[in-house]
Amino acid sequence: SASAEPAKNNKQPAQAPVTTTANKVQENKNTLFQYSTINALMKGQFDGEMTLGELNKHGDTGLGTFNGVDGELTQLDGKFYRYTYDGKMVEVGKDAKTPFAVTTHFKVTKTAKIQPVKDMTELNKQLTSLITNKNDFYAFKIHGTFKTLKTRSEEKQVKPYPTLPEVLKDQSIFETENVTGTLIGFYTPNYAATLNVPGFHYHVISDDKKKGGHVLNISFDAATVQIDEIGNLEVKLPQTKEFHDADLTTVDPEDVHKVETDQQ
Ligand SMILES: C[C@@H](O)[C@](C)(O)C(=O)O
Numbered sequence: 530s531a532s533a534e535p536a537k538n539n540k541q542p543a544q545a546p547v548t549t550t551a552n553k554v555q556e557n558k559n560t561l562f563q564y565s566t567i568n569a570l571m572k573g574q575f576d577g578e579m580t581l582g583e584l585n586k587h588g589d590t591g592l593g594t595f596n597g598v599d600g601e602l603t604q605l606d607g608k609f610y611r612y613t614y615d616g617k618m619v620e621v622g623k624d625a626k627t628p629f630a631v632t633t634h635f636k637v638t639k640t641a642k643i644q645p646v647k648d649m650t651e652l653n654k655q656l657t658s659l660i661t662n663k664n665d666f667y668a669f670k671i672h673g674t675f676k677t678l679k680t681r682s683e684e685k686q687v688k689p690y691p692t693l694p695e696v697l698k699d700q701s702i703f704e705t706e707n708v709t710g711t712l713i714g715f716y717t718p719n720y721a722a723t724l725n726v727p728g729f730h731y732h733v734i735s736d737d738k739k740k741g742g743h744v745l746n747i748s749f750d751a752a753t754v755q756i757d758e759i760g761n762l763e764v765k766l767p768q769t770k771e772f773h774d775a776d777l778t779t780v781d782p783e784d785v786h787k788v789e790t791d792q793q
């Protein structure tokens with residue numbers, strides 16, 4: 530018999546899924562990639578398996594440290610720089626490894642004017658007022674001339690590693706003025722405090738690639754901030770015995786706050 534005509538599909542075409550504005554925005558939001566967690570770093574897990582080359586696939590703008598916590602890592606325009614314990618800025622090749630770093634393919638979702646900032650508390654307050662979704666992550670870039678800049682670095686450690694707070698008891702501190710460069714910052718919601726530094730975390734690098742490090746305090750006149758709102762988080766978990774064996778729930782976020790901010 531003649532093959533039956535395929536049944537007419539007289540059903541209405543499937544309704545396109547309803548996407549709310551939020552979903553649409555959600556789909557387009559950026560991703561923050563991080564290797565390991567701040568709690569693992571706090572506990573002295575200073576040897577990661579991730580190379581900077583691998584990290585670079587996940588972003589062009591970021592911060593962190595190097596194995597052995599050998600100085601402060603700043604990533605700008607896809608290049609990695611180490612600010613050393615003795616205050617030198619050196620570019621680092623892609624074979625180096627990191628025990629903790631965050632990166633994103635920086636995408637400006639909004640720019641805003643920042644009024645003069647007398648200290649980091651003031652900067653954090655102004656950026657907080659620009660954060661529309663406090664439970665999203667954010668990345669920031671501010672290029673400008675920083676009237677005062679207080680940064681830190683730390684010395685490469687040897688095994689058996691101490692904890693991060695113990696290392697940072699001997700951090701080196703640098704206070705400079707009128708530094709023109711780029712401030713790179715990340716905002717982590719408090720609910721994610723076991724994964725990343727809750728609140729704001731900034732590293733900086735001068736245009737002449739001579740100064741930088743982890744920012745403890747800063748002041749500057751009016752500037753423009755580029756904001757990258759992030760709606761996705763990717764955490765690469767170290768596949769190391771020490772990571773698997775560790776109890777990563779016992780770090781007090783207050784201890785993280787203490788090592789990340791200016792205590793002097
Ligand atoms: C090495 C540390 O100082 C680090 C990762 O920059 C931080 O926790 O702030």
Ligand SMILES: [Zn+2]
Pocket residue numbers: 592593601730731732743744
């Ligand atoms: Zn830092």
